[in-house]
Amino acid sequence: MSSLKVCKQIQGKTGLELESQRITPDGHLAQTDHPFPGSTAIDRDFGEAQTEINTLPENSAGEALASLHKHLCTLQKRLRENGELLWCFSSPPAIRDVSEIRIACYEGTQKEKTVYRQYLAEKYGRYKMTFAGIHYNYSFTEESLHEIRKCRESGQTWREWKDDFYLDLAVKVLEYSWMIVALLAASPFVDSSYYGKDGEGKTTDTGYASLRCSEQGYWNLFSPILSYEDMVSYTESVEAYIRKGWLKSERELYYPVRIKPKGKYTLRNLRESGADHIELRLIDLNPFALNGIELQDLQFLELLLIWLAGQEKNKPDQKEQLRLLQNCKNGAGADWETPCIQDEKGTWRTIREYTENVLGSMRMAFANEAQAAEVLEYQFEKVRSPEKRYARRVRELCGDDYLRAGVQSAFCRQEELLLGEPQG
Numbered sequence: 001m002s003s004l005k006v007c008k009q010i011q012g013k014t015g016l017e018l019e020s021q022r023i024t025p026d027g028h029l030a031q032t033d034h035p036f037p038g039s040t041a042i043d044r045d046f047g048e049a050q051t052e053i054n055t056l057p058e059n060s061a062g063e064a065l066a067s068l069h070k071h072l073c074t075l076q077k078r079l080r081e082n083g084e085l086l087w088c089f090s091s092p093p094a095i096r097d098v099s100e101i102r103i104a105c106y107e108g109t110q111k112e113k114t115v116y117r118q119y120l121a122e123k124y125g126r127y128k129m130t131f132a133g134i135h136y137n138y139s140f141t142e143e144s145l146h147e148i149r150k151c152r153e154s155g156q157t158w159r160e161w162k163d164d165f166y167l168d169l170a171v172k173v174l175e176y177s178w179m180i181v182a183l184l185a186a187s188p189f190v191d192s193s194y195y196g197k198d199g200e201g202k203t204t205d206t207g208y209a210s211l212r213c214s215e216q217g218y219w220n221l222f223s224p225i226l227s228y229e230d231m232v233s234y235t236e237s238v239e240a241y242i243r244k245g246w247l248k249s250e251r252e253l254y255y256p257v258r259i260k261p262k263g264k265y266t267l268r269n270l271r272e273s274g275a276d277h278i279e280l281r282l283i284d285l286n287p288f289a290l291n292g293i294e295l296q297d298l299q300f301l302e303l304l305l306i307w308l309a310g311q312e313k314n315k316p317d318q319k320e321q322l323r324l325l326q327n328c329k330n331g332a333g334a335d336w337e338t339p340c341i342q343d344e345k346g347t348w349r350t351i352r353e354y355t356e357n358v359l360g361s362m363r364m365a366f367a368n369e370a371q372a373a374e375v376l377e378y379q380f381e382k383v384r385s386p387e388k389r390y391a392r393r394v395r396e397l398c399g400d401d402y403l404r405a406g407v408q409s410a411f412c413r414q415e416e417l418l419l420g421e422p423q424g
Contacts, residue, residue, distance in 0.1 A: 010144045010306045013057035014064040015137035015277075018072075018292050020285060021087040021130065022049045022079060027094050027191075027407045029101065029130075035078045041071050046117055046129040048102040051075060051086070057139060057277075061298035069291050069417075076417045085410035088287035089394075090187040090212045092130035094200050094403055101126040119248055123221075127194055131212040133284055134293055136301055137260070139277035140165075140309075148309055159274050163231040165309075166275035170257050171228055171316060172308040174324045177256040177282055178331030178341050179358060180304070182351050183379055184297055185210035185332060186284040186390035189402040203402040207334060209391035210284050214332035220254050222246060223325055225318045231274065234259070235267040256282050256328050278305070282328070286390055287397070287409050290416055296378040303372055307362050320344075334391060356383050 022030035030049045036042040045052045053075065055067040072086075079086060087093050095101065103121060106113040120129060140148070145162060154161050173180075187210050192199025208214040224241060227233035241247040250267050261269045262276035280301065285292045316324065323342055330340045331351065339348035359380055366372035381388045387396075398405040 009147045010140065010309070011059075012138050012140045012144060012302065012305070013059060013277075014061050014298065014302065015057045016053075016055045016064050016068050016293075016298075017135040017137070018053045018068060018285075019045050019132035019134070020051055020292070021047070021092060021132060022051060023085050023087045023093050023407070023410065025083065025085060025407065025411075027403045029093065029095060030084050031100065031102065032082065032084070034104070035082065036075070042075050044104040045132075046104060046120065047126075048104050050104070050130070050132060057137070061295060061302055065291055065293070065295055065298060072291055073417050076414050080414060080418065085407070085414055087132070087406060088285060088292070088409045088413055089189075089402075089406055090131055090133050090210070090284040091190040091206075092127075092132075092194060093406055094191045095127065095130070095193045096200055097197065098126050101130060116248065116251070120252070128218060130194075131218050133212060133281070136280040136283060136298070137277050138280075138302065138305055160230070163275050166259050166278055167228045167231065167234060168313050168315075169278055169305065169308060170259050171314055172311055173257045173278065173280060173305070174316075174321075174328070175314070175344075176304070176308070176358065177324070177328040178351070179355050180280065180282045180301070181210055181213045181328060181331035182336070182355060183300075183382055184283050184286070184293075184390065185213065186286050186288075186394055187211050188334060188391045188394055189398055191403050201403055203398065203400050205395075208332050209334045209389070210332040212284060212332075213282055213329065215329050217329075217332070218254055219329075220247070220252070223322055224253060224255060225321050226255075228315050231271060235271045239267055254281075256280070256325075284390070287406075287413075288390065288393060290413070294378075296375055299371075299375045300379055303362060303366065303375060307365050310365070336386070352383055356380070359383065 024030055034044050034048055041054055043052045043054060044050055053068060053071045055064055055071065058064040058067055076086060103114060103117045145165065149161060156164065188206055188208060190204050190206060190211055192202035192204045195204065212218055227237040238250055238253060242249060247253060250265065258279040258281065259270065259275050260277055260279050261273045263269060283293065286294060327341050333340060336352040337350055339350050341349050341351060341354050343349055359376055363373065363376050386392050
């Protein structure tokens, strides 16, 4: 199947999850309770100070960003009333003591959520749980999936085909996850208190473009190997790690991409109801974007998924999966000129050259679409001009004072949002 033939007919829905830390004006984690108890749109992640905004699935990237913007304005208005700010970076602000990282407190029928977070704190440490980012959820419309299916010979039932489609798409996203990380990386610094109490207010240049997605970032303590043969095999491969005690539940699978059902994310629901959408978990908060992510980057992710849907199938074995996971982590590096990404032939390639090659293929696929050309050109600019890359811009913004620049950015972002700046 060629994405060139079907791209005009392909449409989908976009949902966003934005995590960020509430902070005090001096750059420390807020110690107050979550300001929107009971809300599903503005919830918490691991910590009481870590807000998570969840948008409903929208018909376009622009509509999803508008929904995110609306919730951000609501959140920022409450924070200003409380004398608090929203940290703009994926890496955490200053942390005086581990006790400041308050585990989200749930009570009653939801108390299990707090128990689960306590488990995570003991296993991974609270510091690692302070990373924040954006999760991108995308589902192809039923009409689009039928268009894609016309281009593929299959004796499968509709349910079997759809599950296989999303399993295949997950593999393809994993294969190019290094490029998503590289193009959207924006967290080269961290306050030195992340590594010890005596580092508060000092700046550590991690050497990465994205600390969160790097080897030192938010990963499981082992490299999961999953089965992509069919949905039963896939869910059983995750369940095997749960039975061994390596994972507490499917929620602990810290993988670049997840296949998710409609409704509650459980393996049982996924197996019984089937795949509904795909979740990308690789995106750093962009401190230069009003809503934490640029519209052009959201549009690029959609184009990438459409393009990937047209590529050849691949069911990677254990060796292949380990290569793809390592590539993803290597994409977080700041060096785009040293070969660090291994392609399917075993050749080591630079991030710059390989990204340019992939974007060139996408440009050919979407050659007749003017909007796609503009979206791809925005990414090409990052390849050609290092100063356009977000991590490089963060280095220029922060200099040697990450905390000061972070607080200043948080103040500016709050004012911009509440003054009614344009969306996107």
